[in-house]
Amino acid sequence: MRGALLIILLVAGSVAGLLWGQVALAPGALWQGLVTGEGPAALMIGTIRGPRVGTALGAGAVLGLSGALFQTLFRNPLAAPDILGFTSGAGLAVVVSIAFGLVAPMPLVAAAGGILAALLVTGIAWRRGHRTPPLSIILVGLGMGFFTSALSNFLMTLLPQAEAAEAQRWVTGSLAARDWGHVAQVWLPGAALLLAALGQARLLETLELGDDLAAGLGLRVEAVRRGLAATGVLLAATGVAVAGPVPFVALMSGPLGARITGATSVAGRLLAAAGAGALVLMLADLVARSALPGIQLPVGVMTGILGAPYLLWRLSREMDRGKL
């Protein structure tokens, strides 16, 4: 089972995430802090790095899962919620709520924004009587992403300087100053949505055979597709609510997870994508906060640096295969 490799990487990565940062802990101190719950290491882990690593793992997992879900649903490796504009839509909703001082739970605001963006994208790409080609949805989604990001930036120019800096950090995607509340906020809905996704894995497997054959096998194709898309959007929004619209994690995790684990079944690929997403976001955050002395970069900057070359490579591959 190569799935074990992914689990080992996750455990090793999490330990590294707890040990390293602007100040490195000795492994002994980490052990003592974990066991006794006392000493400077315990404080560091309990209040700063623990929640940060926990949030990164959870947010990465839901983003990765969401990416794999959409990629399978659209049969296209570019169809991830960050490319489709859903994560920036969720981000815009949060900026709006900050700018206008709305009091509502962050996950709900993000979910509303993500769903709205998804409805707009499918609505704009929809043509009467034709099944929308995935590529149209991806192109409209790219436009939606640019538009919502631009709107977020515009709103931020209207904010007072301190709030604007905070919002700026947030829309880049940041894991700074997370607490255990954030961990719960991503893990609880994340676990429920993971179960929902796995429950639909067999439907997705049937849908992969094409709409006609799936309908012949008794699937109510449109309802199944709506259920899967809703699950995917909520997963992405759950991640955005605690980490901001970090780019590229959802895009990369599906193929990366499949590569690491060799999973071929749909359920296996979904789980692998969740694990890969957790790993990518956690390691990206680790590098972002410890690479430059005295400076903590927002994690979104790091995933952008990692993800942009991947996207270019993917695009060139798709062009070679004649799909673009």
Next chain:
Amino acid sequence: MSLTAEALTIGYEGRTVIDGLDLEIPEGEVTAILGPNGCGKSTLLKTLARLIEPASGRVLLQGDDIHASHSGKLARRLAILPQDPLAPDGITVGDLVRRGRTPWRGFLSPWREEDAAACARALEAVHLTHLAERPLNELSGGQRQRAWIALVLAQDTPLLLLDEPTTFLDLVHQLEVLSLLRQRNRDTGLTVVSVLHDLNMAARFSDVLVLLGRGGLVATGAPETVLTPDNLERAFGLAARVEPDPVTGKPMVCPL
């Protein structure tokens, strides 16, 4: 399982493709649907399998209106292999065939003995048992076509609809696929309806032919009564002579 179309009118966005068609697909027999490109063969087949909602008229499966029936339950009585199914990346033949068991499996229910048995029978029938572990995309066109047929055979329905199961196959593989369906029909009483393009093959392997033209149904019945120069002229605009096939005695179309 008898399948009946009553006054079926089917169209896309108001453009009528099939107008007021009455048709009876006899139980336990092999039926072929013939006609020129774009005359509506696939449209008709999909409507018979409840994938397209007709503008008016009904399709009855042993008396039940299929467009009003529960789709999941219907999938245990009627299987359809469409013209262009999609193969998931890297899927093996065995995995593909296992997906044919979908209608028999409940939500989250485990894989049962009878599911495995049905898949084994289906692979056996298409002679692919030894290739079950191979990825589908490493198979030849003929083998791949047989793998898709195994998927719908694993669905274990008494009625099977196939859209052009022999297109892209050479003569030998066409014979192989059609005699396989014929064999299945003789062994298990499976009712088979397929869309075919090769008139002589259709005559050879079918009990009943349904000949469509641009204007709708031209003729239906035994091959001898359907494949006449007159009907071929009406359906295809084809001038042809029809002679008995020296091997089988069935009608053989020779275009002039």
